[in-house]
Amino acid sequence: MFSSKEKLIEYYKSYAWSIGFGVSKLSSKTGDDGKKYFTLAYSRGTKYVSKSKNMLKPNPSIKTQCKARLNTSIRLDGIVTI
Known part of the structure; x- marks a missing residue:
């Protein structure tokens, strides 16, 4: 448990x-x-979806399929729990 969201982050x-x-x-x-619920995750852990209009030159990506994440909730009294 943490006293605030900022302390946990x-x-x-x-x-x-x-x-x-x-x-x-x-x-x-x-x-x-x-x-309130929020999830922190590895910054390159989500699957990359190219938004490039030219499919012959997609934007490079270093995304991985890492599933490391931290699911948390903020109780009504402000205490953050994992």
């Missing part, structure tokens, strides 16, 4: 940096119960 980014990967916010939503 700071901790996870510092951990990720020590291991050697970057972190990005993958998603966030508010549940029916009022809790």
Whole structure:
């Protein structure tokens, strides 16, 4: 548990940096119960979809299929749980 969202993000980014990967916010939503949920993931872990109009020259990508992620929720009292 963490006292705020910022403390959790700071901790996870510092951990990720020590291991050697970057972190990005993958998603966030508010549940029916009022809790807020968000996911942090490896910054190059999602599948890349080319938006290039010329299929002969697609934009290069270094995306991987890494499934490392951290699912969290913010309780109504502000405590962040993993």
